[in-house]
Amino acid sequence: MSEPSDPVRRIKAPVRLEYSITPGQTLSRFLAGVIEGRLLGRRCPSCTKVYVPPKGACPTCGVPCVDEVPVADTGTVTTFCIVNVPFEGQAMKLPYVYGAILLDGADLPLLHLITGLPADQVRMGLRVKADWLPPAERRPTLESIRWFIPTGEPDATFDSYKEHL
Amino acid sequence: MRDVAIVSFAQYAVAHTEHDEVEMLVPVITEVIERSGIPKKEIGFTVSGSCDYLGGRPFSFVMALDAVGAWPPISESHVEMDGAWALYEAWVRLQHGDIDSALVYAFGRSSQGDLRDVMVTQLDPYVLAPLAPDWISLAALQARAMLDAGLCTERDMAAIAARSRRDATANPAAHVKGDARVEDLLKNRYVVSPLRVHDCPPVSDGVAAAVLVAGDRARKVCKRPAWIRGIDHRIEPHSLGVRDLTRSPSTSLAAKKAGVHGRKVDLAEIHAPFTHQEIIVRDALGLEGGVAINPSGGSVGAPDRRM
Numbered sequence: 001m002s003e004p005s006d007p008v009r010r011i012k013a014p015v016r017l018e019y020s021i022t023p024g025q026t027l028s029r030f031l032a033g034v035i036e037g038r039l040l041g042r043r044c045p046s047c048t049k050v051y052v053p054p055k056g057a058c059p060t061c062g063v064p065c066v067d068e069v070p071v072a073d074t075g076t077v078t079t080f081c082i083v084n085v086p087f088e089g090q091a092m093k094l095p096y097v098y099g100a101i102l103l104d105g106a107d108l109p110l111l112h113l114i115t116g117l118p119a120d121q122v123r124m125g126l127r128v129k130a131d132w133l134p135p136a137e138r139r140p141t142l143e144s145i146r147w148f149i150p151t152g153e154p155d156a157t158f159d160s161y162k163e164h165l
Numbered sequence: 166m167r168d169v170a171i172v173s174f175a176q177y178a179v180a181h182t183e184h185d186e187v188e189m190l191v192p193v194i195t196e197v198i199e200r201s202g203i204p205k206k207e208i209g210f211t212v213s214g215s216c217d218y219l220g221g222r223p224f225s226f227v228m229a230l231d232a233v234g235a236w237p238p239i240s241e242s243h244v245e246m247d248g249a250w251a252l253y254e255a256w257v258r259l260q261h262g263d264i265d266s267a268l269v270y271a272f273g274r275s276s277q278g279d280l281r282d283v284m285v286t287q288l289d290p291y292v293l294a295p296l297a298p299d300w301i302s303l304a305a306l307q308a309r310a311m312l313d314a315g316l317c318t319e320r321d322m323a324a325i326a327a328r329s330r331r332d333a334t335a336n337p338a339a340h341v342k343g344d345a346r347v348e349d350l351l352k353n354r355y356v357v358s359p360l361r362v363h364d365c366p367p368v369s370d371g372v373a374a375a376v377l378v379a380g381d382r383a384r385k386v387c388k389r390p391a392w393i394r395g396i397d398h399r400i401e402p403h404s405l406g407v408r409d410l411t412r413s414p415s416t417s418l419a420a421k422k423a424g425v426h427g428r429k430v431d432l433a434e435i436h437a438p439f440t441h442q443e444i445i446v447r448d449a450l451g452l453e454g455g456v457a458i459n460p461s462g463g464s465v466g467a468p469d470r471r472m
Binding site: 011015018019023025026027057058060061063 | 181182183184185186187188190191194205218220221222230231232233234235236274277278279282283286290291294295
């Protein structure tokens with residue numbers, strides 16, 4: 001038994017909260033498309049930028065993005081990082097690459113895993129394509145794309161994506 | 166002090182929305198700015214109030230900014246609290262004198278989590294939160310103290326619910342409305358005794374927004390601006406054990422500082438999510454008979470759909 005005068009150095013105060021998140025109408029459309037293997041962006045009527053995943057309103061202009069625009073599941077790596085830090089629940093073997101991928105037809109890059117080549121060979125301008133799960137395994141989440149893998153095309157020129165970094 | 170007025174207001178409220186924060190905000194912000202008569206680009210300051218615990222997502226105010234449009238760069242702030250607190254920051258900001266208008270908005274999707282669990286996280290984490298008293302139980306303790314002190318009866322509480330529901334019929338944003346007889350309400354079951362369903366507030370998702378404008382500009386853009394003649398904020402002690410739960414000295418003090426106490430008041434919209442709290446706040450404000458309290462229907466009047 002500790003003496004009453006012993007300082008209490010730590011208490012346990014576990015907090016657990018459960019939520020059922022409603023994605024909203026814009027994101028719901030996008031996630032329904034993912035199950036079908038389609039990537040649906042939205043175009044801002046004011047600045048004409050195409051957002052994927054779509055946004056209810058353009059962050060720049062503050063107006064609703066109502067026009068739905070299908071974009072390709074191929075794209076260009078605009079920037080990336082190599083993950084070397086282990087953490088709990090990590091599914092990928094170290095080192096692995098997380099990158100910003102500018103899908104063809106989109107104006108803002110999407111974040112996803114990049115694999116299919118050694119981590120130290122991933123580079124800006126690398127052309128990649130989505131590696132989809134089989135249709136039966138797809139769910140309304142971007143995890144329905146396992147990762148992006150190289151297409152084998154020549155690298156995109158810096159000029160082609162410099163406005164999207 | 167610089168004169169500041171509310172020149173426009175807009176809101177959206179439902180029991181459960183299928184929209185995300187941005188989708189809820191866009192029409193409301195568009196409406197409040199249009200009605201203000203101030204071009205969007207001329208708004209000098211933007212401030213929002215929200216609580217991430219309600220929606221269950223971190224930094225939700227950053228995403229919500231999409232609804233405002235932040236380019237060219239805007240002067241913007243956020244409070245991890247409610248819309249009233251955001252409005253206070255806007256009022257203070259307008260006192261600086263270099264800008265003459267501000268957009269204030271608040272949003273929340275309380276229906277996504279279980280409020281009875283979520284609200285526990287606001288309690289003292291050492292001795293109170295581990296006991297996990299939910300907010301309805303805490304309000305029930307307070308109501309019991311009111312009844313024991315002879316400060317109200319369950320019938321008084323039901324009468325407040327009945328009046329609120331009746332008044333809510335004129336408010337499109339209110340959830341439950343209509344005629345309710347006190348006799349019938351008193352037959353409702355207890356949620357947590359002595360609170361019955363009608364004594365408790367609804368869980369709702371929604372957005373509210375206002376545009377504040379200072380001085381002559383307010384007179385120019387609005388025929389009848391709602392002038393803010395006093396504003397003050399206080400808080401009760403965090404620890405429940407050191408308080409008399411039947412009184413709200415912080416409300417009295419704030420009312421005195423804001424110049425309300427003892428003055429003639431025609432109408433008071435007060436935040437009293439549980440019926441007995443209207444009596445506490447009414448007395449703390451020194452409101453006498455004849456004052457129209459919560460003609461909007463107030464924050465009670467609609468039961469939590471999970472109760």
